Amino acid sequence: MLYAALAVAAVLILFPFVWIALAGFKTQISLLLGEVAFTPTLANFRELLFSSTSDYLVNFRNSLIVATASTAIVLVVSTLAAYSIERMAWPRWTVHGFLLGAAVFNAIPAITLVGAWYVMFRELGLYNSYTAVVLAHATLNLPIGIWLMATFIREVPRELEEAARIDGCGTVELLWRVVVPVVMPGLAATAILVFIHSWNEFVVALNLTAKQTATVPVAIAKYAQEHETKYGEMAAGAVLSTLPALILLFIAQRQIVRGLTAGAVK
Amino acid sequence: MKSRTADRWLTLAPALVLFAAVALVPMAELLAMSVSHIQWLQGKAHWEFVGFDQYARVLSDSLFRAGVVNTLIFAVTAVLVQMVLGFALALMTTRIVRGRTFFRTVFILPILVPGIVIGAIWKLMYNFDFGVLNQMLGAFGLPAIDWLGNASTALLAIIAVDVWHWTPFVFLLLLAGLESLPQDVYEAARVDGATFWQELRYITLPLMLPTIAVTLVFRMIMGVKVFDEIYLLTGGGPGTATEVVSYTIFRRFFTEGQTGYGAAMSVVVLLALVLAFVVARSLTRRREVVA
Numbered sequence: 295m296l297y298a299a300l301a302v303a304a305v306l307i308l309f310p311f312v313w314i315a316l317a318g319f320k321t322q323i324s325l326l327l328g329e330v331a332f333t334p335t336l337a338n339f340r341e342l343l344f345s346s347t348s349d350y351l352v353n354f355r356n357s358l359i360v361a362t363a364s365t366a367i368v369l370v371v372s373t374l375a376a377y378s379i380e381r382m383a384w385p386r387w388t389v390h391g392f393l394l395g396a397a398v399f400n401a402i403p404a405i406t407l408v409g410a411w412y413v414m415f416r417e418l419g420l421y422n423s424y425t426a427v428v429l430a431h432a433t434l435n436l437p438i439g440i441w442l443m444a445t446f447i448r449e450v451p452r453e454l455e456e457a458a459r460i461d462g463c464g465t466v467e468l469l470w471r472v473v474v475p476v477v478m479p480g481l482a483a484t485a486i487l488v489f490i491h492s493w494n495e496f497v498v499a500l501n502l503t504a505k506q507t508a509t510v511p512v513a514i515a516k517y518a519q520e521h522e523t524k525y526g527e528m529a530a531g532a533v534l535s536t537l538p539a540l541i542l543l544f545i546a547q548r549q550i551v552r553g554l555t556a557g558a559v560k
Numbered sequence: 561m562k563s564r565t566a567d568r569w570l571t572l573a574p575a576l577v578l579f580a581a582v583a584l585v586p587m588a589e590l591l592a593m594s595v596s597h598i599q600w601l602q603g604k605a606h607w608e609f610v611g612f613d614q615y616a617r618v619l620s621d622s623l624f625r626a627g628v629v630n631t632l633i634f635a636v637t638a639v640l641v642q643m644v645l646g647f648a649l650a651l652m653t654t655r656i657v658r659g660r661t662f663f664r665t666v667f668i669l670p671i672l673v674p675g676i677v678i679g680a681i682w683k684l685m686y687n688f689d690f691g692v693l694n695q696m697l698g699a700f701g702l703p704a705i706d707w708l709g710n711a712s713t714a715l716l717a718i719i720a721v722d723v724w725h726w727t728p729f730v731f732l733l734l735l736a737g738l739e740s741l742p743q744d745v746y747e748a749a750r751v752d753g754a755t756f757w758q759e760l761r762y763i764t765l766p767l768m769l770p771t772i773a774v775t776l777v778f779r780m781i782m783g784v785k786v787f788d789e790i791y792l793l794t795g796g797g798p799g800t801a802t803e804v805v806s807y808t809i810f811r812r813f814f815t816e817g818q819t820g821y822g823a824a825m826s827v828v829v830l831l832a833l834v835l836a837f838v839v840a841r842s843l844t845r846r847r848e849v850v851a
Contacts, residue, residue, distance in 0.1 A: 296652050297659070303649055304666045307728065311669065313692060314681045328690030367578075375575035382568040399583060401837040403785040405806040406826035409813045410586035413593065413605060433582040436575060465567040494674035496788045497806070501814055511676040511788070518680055518792050525684065532677040539672035547665055554671065554729070555736040 317529035325525045338530035349505065350531060353513040357535075359424055360499070360509055361492040364431035368488045369481060371432070372439030373447075377469055379440075380447045381455065393444070396437035404434055408501045415502060422504040430502060431492040438491075439484055445556050446480025447473065483553035486542050493538060510535045590830075593823035600817070614824035624825060626800035627808040630715060634804060635783030638722040643776060645723070646730030651764075653731075654738050664735070667728040675725075679792030682721045686793070708794050711801040718802050721789050726782070730775055737771030738764070773844040781837060805829050 317325060319334040342350045379389045407430075415426040450473055458472045474481070496511040503512060514535060517528040543550060594615065597608045618624055653663055670678065685692050686707040694704040707717045741764070749759055765772075787806040790796060796803040796811070809829065813822025 296656050300649070300652055300656070300659075300663050304663060307666055307670060307724070310681045310685060310724070314677075314684055317684055325684075326690055328695055330695075371574040371578055374571040378568060378571035382564070382571060384568065397841070398834055398837055399579075401781045401833055402830055403787075403806050403833065405785075405787060405809050406830040407583070407586055407590070409809070409819065409822050409826055410590040410593065411582075412814075413598075413819065414586055414589055416603070417605065429578075429582050433578055436578060440575065465564070465571065490672055494672075494676075496674065496676050496791070497810070500791075501810075511674045514674075514676050514680055515792060518676075518683060523683070528680050529684065532680045535677055536673050543665065543668065543672060547661075547668070550668065550672070551664070551732065551736075554668075554732055 314529050315533050317525060318533045320526060320529075322524070322526050338526040339534075342527055342530050342534070348527075349508070350510075350513055350534075352506070353508055353510045354534070356424075356503075356507055357493055357509040357511075360427050360431060361489050363424065363428045364435065364492045365485050365489045367428070367432040368435045368439040369485055372436060372443045372484070373469070373474070373477075373481070375440050376443035376447050377473060380444050381452075393441070396440055400437040400441075404430075404495075405497050408498055411498070412501055421502065422507050424507060426502045427499055427507065427509070430498045431495060434495075434498070435488045435491055439488060442484045442487070442553060442556055443477070443480065446477045446484075450476050479549065479552075482546065483549040483556070486546055486549055487553035490539055490542065587830075590823050590826055593820050594827045595824075596820045598819040600819075605819070610820070614821045615828065617821060618825045618828050621808075621825075623800060623803060623811070624805070624808050627796075627803045627805040630800070630802060631784055631786070631804045631806075634715065634719055634722070634786060635780050638719045638726070639776065639779045639783050641719070641723050642727045642730045642779060643772070645727045646775075647734050647772075649727070649731045650735040650738055651760075653735055664732070667731055669728070670725050671729050671732070675788030676792060678721060678725050679789045682717075682724075682789070683793055686717060709798055711798050714794055714798060714801040718786075718789060718793065721793070722783070722786065725789075726779065730779060733775045733778075734768070734771060737768055737775075741767050770844070777837075777840045777844055780840075781833070784833060 316332075318338055319336070320329070320332050321335055321337060324332045342348050378384070379392055384392075411426065411430055412421070415421050415423070420426045454472055454476065455468060458468050463471065493509075494511065495509075496515070499509040499512050500515070503509065508516075510531070514528060514531045517524045517531055592607075595609060595611055597610045599606045599608075649667070653660060656663075688694060688704060688706045688709065691707070693707065697704060705713060708714050745763055745767075746759065749763055754762075785806060786804055787810070790802055790804055790807050791810075794802040796807045805825075806829075809822055809825050812818045812825055
């Protein structure tokens with residue numbers, strides 16, 4: 295009984311993925327006819343990856359650059375900040391205020407800030423630059439980064455740090471030599487989560503990028519929004535865009551679960 | 561000791577600087593924009609002070625009002641369904657021994673996929689002419705439904721997408737909560753001959769209340785942010801059937817280029833959400849003390 299119910303749920307979750315993956319291998323005609331049995335073709339993927347009119351590879355590269363850079367910034371900044379609030383003897387109210395501020399900021403929809411970013415980055419001449427999207431993504435993910443890293447750093451035994459202090463370690467050395475190695479799994483969990491958030495993010499990328507810097511979700515939306523929807527290419531683009539997440543899910547499922555649950559419950 | 565105090569500030573400084581530059585400055589700019597009429601001439605913004613007129617317009621904007629109503633209906637309905645389904649799935653998963661990892665892996669999938677891809681998936685499934693849903697209806701001899709093009713089904717269709725997308729997340733959080741409950745209480749209850757429903761009513765639910773409350777608040781907030789699926793599937797239509805506040809802001813600010821007015825709308829939404837969040841947080845806090 296239990297297994298039957300869970301299996302039904304699993305099928306309901308998997309079926310739409312299978313459906314779009316199949317659509318990626320169908321021709322536009324086969325799609326429009328609603329054929330269930332069809333001859334698979336790689337035409338959509340070929341069009342997407344090798345056609346001179348398609349920017350998909352550029353979009354993919356842009357997404358990789360943006361997600362990697364914003365993840366790197368979040369990791370460094372949030373590890374430092376989390377260490378500071380957890381272990382540097384700030385008064386309690388400062389710590390609470392800081393974490394509350396982060397939680398409140400996390401509740402704000404990105405769309406309410408995108409307009410201001412658009413005007414600000416345009417005035418700075420940074421519209422349609424990696425810098426603009428990277429800074430926006432890093433800031434949006436900063437609360438979750440600090441929150442997660444604070445949870446992980448809290449678990450580092452204080453004795454380790456005290457021993458290092460007695461040996462004459464400065465703060466930077468202490469962080470690099472003692473804290474970072476201990477919280478490595480936590481850092482990995484944070485990195486994966488932030489990377490996926492940035493990779494998936496749409497509304498900021500849509501409004502701060504143009505042709506040269508557009509990310510993958512922006513590209514997929516374009517296929518879907520054209521006067522005549524290019525279903526095949528849209529599906530193929532969607533399938534390729536989930537590859538990073540799928541790879542991460544297979545090699546680091548535990549870290550993902552840890553990141554997702556520690557981020558929300560606590 | 562003195563150098564420690566300096567380090568204390570230095571370690572926190574990058575976060576403060578980033579937050580100030582990319583969050584606080586834009587927020588201040590948003591406020592300035594909201595009381596200005598802004599025109600773009602040759603790539604330069606020309607500002608003109610107009611006072612609070614734009615705020616008054618926001619509150620009487622019928623599109624915005626429709627957006628608020630739909631956003632509330634969407635967030636409340638979708639999240640309640642997700643909570644019930646997610647809790648049931650989590651409860652079932654704790655009661656099986658083999659295959660837990662498998663189900664967890666499958667259930668995580670939708671969480672990791674871009675919202676735009678979720679939109680693309682359902683754009684295919686809901687299609688009137690060749691979508692799989694209408695094909696299934698056809699197979700049973702039932703008439704096709706214009707899921708996204710019909711004002712009476714469009715919002716429901718969007719809610720269904722959100723339920724599919726985020727029930728797994730609720731499942732994951734509640735499962736983590738269930739797995740951390742103390743087991744001895746259950747053993748004691750079983751010794752006393754408690755039924756499944758008694759266990760659920762008197763042990764599981766009260767113990768899970770804090771987790772449930774936090775998950776609920778968290779999901780509601782995320783529900784209000786909905787944008788990607790609306791953008792791809794309906795664009796707020798038909799009429800205003802699926803108009804949500806984030807889409808109205810996008811429309812006014814970017815599609816129509818009403819920079820100042822869009823900013824005023826952003827400020828209203830931002831303040832409302834911060835207020836809602838603070839209230840919800842203090843309420844769940846009190847709950848935790850009681851439970």
